[in-house]
Amino acid sequence: MTVVGPFGLSVRDQALEADVQTGLAAVEAGLLDATKSDVPFITEAAQHLVLAGGKRFRPLLVMLAAQFGDPYAPGVVPSAVVVELTHLATLYHDDVMDAADVRRGVPSANTRWNNSIAVLTGDFLFARASHTLADLGPEAVRIQAEAFERLVTGQILETAGPGDGRDPVAHYLDVLGGKTGSLVAVSCRFGAMMAGADESVVDTLTQYGERLGVAFQLADDVLDIASDSHESGKTPGTDLREGVPTLPVLHLRAAAAAHGRPEDLELVALVDSDLSDDERHAEALRGLRAHPALEQARRDTVRYAEEARALLAPLPDGYAKAALAEMCDAVVHRAG
Numbered sequence: 001m002t003v004v005g006p007f008g009l010s011v012r013d014q015a016l017e018a019d020v021q022t023g024l025a026a027v028e029a030g031l032l033d034a035t036k037s038d039v040p041f042i043t044e045a046a047q048h049l050v051l052a053g054g055k056r057f058r059p060l061l062v063m064l065a066a067q068f069g070d071p072y073a074p075g076v077v078p079s080a081v082v083v084e085l086t087h088l089a090t091l092y093h094d095d096v097m098d099a100a101d102v103r104r105g106v107p108s109a110n111t112r113w114n115n116s117i118a119v120l121t122g123d124f125l126f127a128r129a130s131h132t133l134a135d136l137g138p139e140a141v142r143i144q145a146e147a148f149e150r151l152v153t154g155q156i157l158e159t160a161g162p163g164d165g166r167d168p169v170a171h172y173l174d175v176l177g178g179k180t181g182s183l184v185a186v187s188c189r190f191g192a193m194m195a196g197a198d199e200s201v202v203d204t205l206t207q208y209g210e211r212l213g214v215a216f217q218l219a220d221d222v223l224d225i226a227s228d229s230h231e232s233g234k235t236p237g238t239d240l241r242e243g244v245p246t247l248p249v250l251h252l253r254a255a256a257a258a259h260g261r262p263e264d265l266e267l268v269a270l271v272d273s274d275l276s277d278d279e280r281h282a283e284a285l286r287g288l289r290a291h292p293a294l295e296q297a298r299r300d301t302v303r304y305a306e307e308a309r310a311l312l313a314p315l316p317d318g319y320a321k322a323a324l325a326e327m328c329d330a331v332v333h334r335a336g
Helices: 014-034 040-046 057-066 076-098 115-134 138-160 168-194 199-226 247-259 262-271 278-290 292-311 319-334
Strands: none
Touching: 014 057, 014 076, 014 115, 014 319, 040 115, 057 076, 057 168, 057 199, 057 319, 076 115, 076 138, 076 168, 115 138, 138 168, 168 199, 168 247, 199 247, 199 278, 199 292, 199 319, 247 262, 247 278, 247 292, 262 278, 278 292, 292 319
């Protein structure tokens, strides 16, 4: 058993490991090349998060999905670069919207420079992703455009909040399908499609990626409450401090509304108050860590991961399929 990719994913076949490692190394080189500019400062800003590392979750999925066709096909690595550049661009924008201080264990771009630099650097990365994408053909451009529309729509829906009478949890899961599931689904789709896999395989892997992406974000929601900064790579409770309604908070509010327990109502009031004060923020984190809402969010994470795993059933057995199934286990493990 060897280890490759995010979360210490184990790969049990030397040929598959070699393919994945070679592919990810090529993606890394492609990311550095795509983030170079004739203006040194732009290169520095654009490579800020590239050089910080990261799980490369999406490129890894591209490489594994490509195993169901020709993993050496010329479009596989560039498509992985496209999805990772797109993801990185959204992180620059997210950190501005969330007023985040830390990303991947380093100061966020908005903290190191300012909001304007962070937003414009994200735009630069989107432009570079589009440039690479153009060489992959009109179908790839259309797929990426649709995914990007869903991603932005998810962000807008999150900002706007649920409409009157809409269940906040259902609304939030729809948001995650757009914000996170869409690009993870495209990662799987591009890998299989660029490798020339059968259309049924491409469709199966796309659906798998959608659910895995939601599970991945739900695990992040749990980590935001339950982890320390070493484990998650960013300041614990960042979403909580900024008033972002993650799943544990939504489950807490639902429990308070349904049962009216004084301790739940008190915790909701604390969570909804100004948490810029470090002591109040720490108190809110302690309360959520002890509340059943956190365990309920963990169960939701497991449910989406298991749905993703079940979708793999029609695929031919092999090491690539086993690795994709293990990705589901890895996501659940992140959530504890």
